[in-house]
Each structure stands twice: as structure tokens, then as C-alpha cells.
């Protein structure tokens with residue numbers, strides 16, 4: 001029996017904008033590294049850094065479905081989800097299992113970006129802006145790790161895309177459409193996610209751009 005649904009706002013524009021930027025920037029980071037386009041690797045890397053900082057701030061001050069506190073649940077909720085006890089149409093936002101994938105994706109991207117800031121060899125090729133803050137041996141270890149860690153990021157993205165494809169086929173849920181347009185079909189009991197407040201979004205953007213800019217400058221002391 002078809003259940004009655006209505007169109008509900010589920011994802012605010014900052015979540016969607018950061019998401020599709022990640023989906024473009026991460027492959028771009030790999031392509032620029034693979035082609036030794038270090039100028040672009042650095043520039044785009046700082047844009048990615050600013051967006052990651054923004055998403056973390058937005059995860060605290062953003063709308064309901066953007067907040068970590070609203071979707072990160074304990075192991076019991078994840079087990080309940082795996083046993084089929086989660087009502088997709090009666091809830092909006094990331095499911096308890098998807099929340100783990102979100103944390104893994106944001107976490108792995110942050111570690112990769114964080115290592116890139118210190119990577120490189122000052123006597124040979126490009127270096128991240130914070131490279132002078134660590135010794136040559138440490139930077140060398142970080143660079144080697146940055147080179148292979150990429151495969152973990154890549155693997156997690158593969159898992160992310162497979163999960164979405166399988167979910168779409170098994171549950172007939174158009175998750176991708178919701179991440180593009182921001183809306184999904186939900187039960188009548190589910191209400192709209194509130195719209196993003198521009199003042200909050202712009203403040204979060206200003207803070208993240210300022211931090212990324214300061215790092216780009218090599219994190220100079222304030223005094």
C-alpha cells in the first residue's frame with residue numbers, strides 16, 4: 001500500500017553547496033597531484049580547507065538536519081537501524097548509519113587536508129604552508145602518509161557512492177535528488193527543516209575564510 005507523503009525541506013543550501021563542492025574538489029585535488037600542478041593543488045586545497053571548517057561550524061550553529069547533535073547517535077540507534085527499525089519516511093536528515101559515513105568522510109578529508117598543509121620537501125618541489133613549522137624528517141613522513149592516505153579517502157567515497165546506489169535501488173529513495181534540490185517526500189507528520197539564516201552562514205563563512213587565509217600565510221604569530 002502506498003503511504004501518503006508530502007514534499008518537505010530536508011537539506012539547507014549551505015549543506016548542499018558544501019557537499020557538491022566536496023564532490024568537485026576532492027577529485028580535483030587528486031588530478032592536480034597526479035599532474036604535478038602544485039599551484040592549483042595548493043589553491044584548491046585551501047578552498048577545501050575553508051569549506052571543511054565551514055561545515056564543522058555549520059554542524060554546530062546550522063539548521064536542524066545540518067547539526068551533528070541532531071544526527072550523530074549512539075551504537076544502539078545504529079543497531080536498531082540495521083535491524084530495520086528506522087522509519088525513513090517518518091524522519092528527515094541523516095540516518096544513524098549515514099551519520100557514521102558523514103563523520104568518516106569529513107574526518108578522512110580533514111586528515112588528508114591537514115597533512116597536505118605540512119607536506120613537501122623545502123629543497124625539492126612544492127610545500128604546504130605549514131611545512132616550515134616541522135622538521136624535514138617529520139615533513140617527509142607526513143608527505144609519504146599524505147600520498148597513500150589518499151586511497152583511504154578514495155575508498156570511503158567508493159563506499160559512500162555504493163551505499164547511495166544500493167539504497168536507491170532497494171528502498172527506492174531518491175537521496176541524490178534531495179541533496180540537489182533540498183526536498184524529499186516524507187510522511188505528513190514530518191515538518192520542514194528551517195531555512196538557513198544568512199547572518200549565521202555569512203559569519204561562519206567569514207570565520208572559516210579567515211582561518212584558511214591565516215594558514216595560507218603560514219600561520220604567522222599575531223603579536
Ligand code: HEM
Pocket residue numbers: 015018019022023024026027055066093094095098102105106109157160161164175176177179
Ligand atoms: C568526492 C566525493 C564526495 C564526498 C567527499 C562526499 C561527501 C559527503 C558528505 C560529507 C556528506 C554529508 C553531508 C553533510 O551533512 O554535510 C554526504 C552526503 C551525501 N552525498 Fe556525498 N560526497 C561525495 C560525492 C557524492 C556524489 C557523487 C553523490 C551522488 C551521486 C553523493 C550523494 C550524497 C547524498 C545523497 C548524501 C546524503 C546522504 C543521506 O541522505 O544521509 N555524494 N556526502
Ligand code: HEM
Pocket residue numbers: 026029030033034038041042045046048049109112113114115116117118119120121124125126127128129143146147150153
Ligand atoms: C583531499 C585533499 C587532498 C588530496 C586528495 C591530495 C592528494 C595528494 C596526492 C595523491 C599527492 C601525491 C602526489 C605524488 O607525489 O604523486 C599529494 C602531494 C602533495 N600534496 Fe596533496 N592532497 C590533498 C590536500 C592537500 C592540501 C590541502 C595541501 C596543502 C595546502 C596539499 C599539499 C601537497 C603537497 C605539498 C604534496 C607533495 C608535493 C611534492 O611531492 O612535491 N595537499 N597530494
